[in-house]
Amino acid sequence: MSAPHILNHPVIDDYMAKLRYKECSPEDFRRFVRQIAMLMVPYATSNLPTRSCSVDTPLETASTRVLDEPLILCPILRAGLGLLDGFLTLLPQASVAHIGLARNEETLTPEPYYFNCPSRLSEAEVIVLDPMLATGGSASEAISELKKHGAKKLRFVCIVAAPEGLDTLQSNHPDVPVLAANLDRGLNEHGYILPGLGDAGDRIFGTEA
Ligand code: PRP
Ligand code: URA
8 A cells, every 4th residue: 555645735735725715616616626636637647657659750750658548537426526627638538437426414424326437447547536535435435336347447536635534545445546635634523624625516516515
């Protein structure tokens, strides 16, 4: 198991300050999540496999490399959709899997309601996207489901992680590297991350908790 990679990047943290602010509108919230997603792409992909190729430049032939496909992005609905556009902007060749999970607010366990996945899951590098890693139940469930359908090479990307969620995810899936923009203090009695940024899905889509 590798240690989680917590970015604490100055530019991302500047966006995080705006994102966390309670008066941030859904329009701005979506924009900041998208910008943070784009800033995280290089870190989320730094060790993706590549293959060698040659390209004719105007002057001579360059030996270079391109990404080895297939690449699958998997947002966990709903809030994971907020990260998708930023990832797809920089990785337009990726296919997209969707997993619908709603956390039961009493038991804090994820309840699955949707699964739709491209073929070639077993050959693909799969990047699972969700802004929030709280108890770790949703991320663990999504990754278990993807593995059940054949995924072998997975990584998980979130914006805010709680220590409890990291522990759970890494003990359930020690083979899955985790990347987070920030690691927060912990969870409150309702399973919300502190200080966190509230309910990410509600803030992205302008719905009420
Ligand atoms: C939120 C969030 C994660 C999950 C994290 O989704 O986007 O998927 O909770 O909590 P956990 O780590 O304790 O499982 P939610 O279930 O509220 O659904 P939504 O995205 O539709 O708002
Ligand atoms: N889901 C969220 O959207 N926010 C939290 O703080 C915890 C779970």
